[in-house]
Amino acid sequence: MTFSIAARCARTKMFGISVSSSSPSVAARCAHARAGVGAVATQNITDPTLGPDGLDLLAYMSAPDALAWLTRDAPDIEYRQITMIDAEGKTAAFSGKKTLGVHGTATAQNVVAAGNLLSSEAIPDKMVAAFLADESADLGDRILAAMKTALAEGGEEGPVHSAGMLIVDEVRWPIADLRVDWHESDPIGELEKLWALWKPQAKDYVTRALNPSSAPAYGVPGDER
Template sequence: MTFSLVARCERTGMFGVAISSSSPAVAARCSHARAGVGAVASQNVTDPALGPLTLDLMERGTSAAEAVAEVRRQAAFIEYRQILAVDASGVTAIHSGPNALGIWAGAQAKNVASGGNLLANDNVPRAIVDAFLAAQGHLGDRLVAALRAGLAAGGEAGPVHSAGLKIVDRLSWPLADLRCDWTEACPVEAVAAAWDVYRPQMAAYVQRALDPRAAPSYGVPGDE
């Protein structure tokens, strides 16, 4: 029901997750990232607890591969789960249990891993990884390009209805956390449009949180 990617920007150290699904509010359950630690997607008959568990393990110093292996040992019903992880060194790992739904597949490279279930074909994750590696610019731009490539390669077997984009940087809260929880149109394009609007304002929102005295104008009535 889902295709996604987790990624690290080698230049900035940012982490991100981009995801889409036929299910509602997929990003609320499946996208997990922690600044300085890594990013995780926990999907397919989802257990949202597996995302924080994997990040906790990586924060203690294990690699993505070691963390995913430990989650496989600890978690109940792991045969139903998919987990994608990338760590602070760019190491990636994928677990797909044998009870993953429909056509399922994964692909990975340094700094990026992609996986999905109920896919239109098993080439979707490879198309996502290749697009991420070929894309230029901000991590968010590359995540959007990769998610679009997955959709163009076939995406899910049926129509998708929700999508999300999460990015973390040096702070305890996400730099960006954009979601389309349900639409009959294209959720990937809805998130891409939100990113186009949000990205030029992103640094200002960070500045307002850190020191509002130095923040730019709010641009609302009565603001001077």
């Protein structure tokens, strides 16, 4: 029901994760990231607790080691599909024996992709290639390029209806947490529109939190600074 990508920008050390599914509000359950630590996607028959638990492990160990610990004792693990990326850009992926339909994962330095109920098992590899195509581009742009590639290659067997993208940087909160919780025909296209709106403002909102006296004007009625 889902395809996702988790990635790290080697230049900025930022982490990002994006996910799309035929079910509503997929990013609320499946996308997890922590600044300076890494990112985790937990999908298929989703257990959202695996996201925070995985991030806690990534704070102390590599992605392959963290995944081994996480999957060793987790209940019903054969229903889960998990990807991880750590602070060094190492990646790991797991698909339980009860992962739905055509499924697959693909890993490379700084990027990991996975999907289930796919139209083709080659889709994760295509997502990774799309992400790596332009390492000079913004992390969010690269992630969305991978998501659009997945869709162009057939995506899920059926239509997707929700999508989201989470990006973390140096602060404790996400600098982008964008979600299309339901769209009848093109949630990834709507997510791309949201990113185009948010991207030029993202740093301003960090400044407003850390140093409001020097923050840019809010651009709303009544703001006379």
